[in-house]
Amino acid sequence: MKCLILLHSATGNTRLMTRYAASCIASAGHECKIRDIVSHPKPPALGSVDLLGVSCPTMYFRPTFAMERYVARLPSTAKPKPVFLLGTAGGEPGAHFALLAEQLAHKGYVTLGAHWLMFPESWPPHLTLVKDMGKTAQYGEMFSRRYPALRPWLAVFWPEIGVSSEADRDNLRRFSEEVLVRASTFEPDVAPSFNDLHKPMPGTNMAGRMVTVEMAAQYTAVKLVPDRCTKCGICVKVCPVGCINQEKKGALPAFGRGCTGCWACFQHCPDQAISGWKSDPAVGKYPGPTKELKELFEPLPS
Ligand SMILES: Cc1cc2nc3c(=O)[nH]c(=O)nc-3n(C[C@H](O)[C@H](O)[C@H](O)COP(=O)(O)O)c2cc1C
Numbered sequence: 001m002k003c004l005i006l007l008h009s010a011t012g013n014t015r016l017m018t019r020y021a022a023s024c025i026a027s028a029g030h031e032c033k034i035r036d037i038v039s040h041p042k043p044p045a046l047g048s049v050d051l052l053g054v055s056c057p058t059m060y061f062r063p064t065f066a067m068e069r070y071v072a073r074l075p076s077t078a079k080p081k082p083v084f085l086l087g088t089a090g091g092e093p094g095a096h097f098a099l100l101a102e103q104l105a106h107k108g109y110v111t112l113g114a115h116w117l118m119f120p121e122s123w124p125p126h127l128t129l130v131k132d133m134g135k136t137a138q139y140g141e142m143f144s145r146r147y148p149a150l151r152p153w154l155a156v157f158w159p160e161i162g163v164s165s166e167a168d169r170d171n172l173r174r175f176s177e178e179v180l181v182r183a184s185t186f187e188p189d190v191a192p193s194f195n196d197l198h199k200p201m202p203g204t205n206m207a208g209r210m211v212t213v214e215m216a217a218q219y220t221a222v223k224l225v226p227d228r229c230t231k232c233g234i235c236v237k238v239c240p241v242g243c244i245n246q247e248k249k250g251a252l253p254a255f256g257r258g259c260t261g262c263w264a265c266f267q268h269c270p271d272q273a274i275s276g277w278k279s280d281p282a283v284g285k286y287p288g289p290t291k292e293l294k295e296l297f298e299p300l301p302s
């Protein structure tokens with residue numbers, strides 16, 4: 001079977017999860033490629049793909065706007081084809097999977113299943129707000145060990161608690177194997193309904209459906225601080241929708257219209273030269289998955 005996973009990851013969590021899932025599929029003897037939608041903005045031809053995957057973080061209780069736009073540009077398929085969804089979230093995906101499954105259904109894709117993992121929170125206003133909670137991290141860890149079901153709520157106060165465990169990783173492997181079985185016996189009529197993909201926490205499904213890209217941009221409000229900018233061009237490369245431009249290499253970047261509120265530019269700027277809504281560039285950045293997480297999600301040998 002030929003599998004292709006479309007990936008958007010602003011700060012590395014979803015990339016880690018996706019590489020692991022792809023390695024599970026490959027170790028079962030199938031071809032599985034990952035296509036990063038930021039470095040490959042042109043949607044691929046999908047004629048030879050037997051199984052499609054769509055993987056991105058939850059942002060604003062929904063899939064990233066960048067992934068949604070990418071999916072909107074995918075070619076439709078004349079014959080129903082299977083697709084599976086992956087995602088990471090700091091606590092709650094909301095409408096993420098239902099929205100993507102609905103969108104893909106319009107293109108002729110049938111969603112076989114969705115799987116998400118809890119990874120550390122990366123929303124800069126949140127990290128800025130709870131920066132002092134780091135001093136009491138041991139209590140957060142103690143509570144989350146004692147009451148694992150409360151992890152999503154505890155992660156609101158101690159974002160670092162939102163870390164997937166070995167058991168979560170093994171569930172991802174089982175999900176990947178299950179997807180392969182479902183794909184090999186694919187019958188469009190017996191696919192799960194959108195509501196079976198994920199049961200959102202009360203209110204988050206509606207919230208995700210109500211957020212507009214304008215709202216996301218308004219509450220991100222990334223702005224260049226020219227004095228601090230070293231003109232390295234990193235922000236230009238990581239913007240998933242190409243709304244930051246440099247006239248030429250080494251020029252000051254210009255922030256144009258069309259921001260989708262992903263904060264990637266803010267997160268990756270090495271010189272704290274980008275400010276944003278209620279966020280301190282010195283403490284609000286998510287530095288990416290830790291060494292421990294990287295080791296935990298080390299891809300399986302093929
Ligand atoms: C702009 C933004 C919005 C977010 N919104 C949510 C959310 O609605 N629900 C949630 O559980 N996590 C939310 N998060 C946290 C991310 O989903 C989580 O940290 C994810 O693992 C980041 O993945 P990445 O490193 O692949 O970009 C948000 C993060 C950002 C940057």
Ligand code: SF4
Nearest residue numbers: 229230232233235269
């Ligand atoms: S990443 Fe930061 S320092 Fe580099 S060009 Fe962009 S704003 Fe300037």
Ligand code: SF4
Nearest residue numbers: 239259260262263265
């Ligand atoms: S300008 Fe920054 S926050 Fe807005 S879409 Fe581009 S990378 Fe994301």
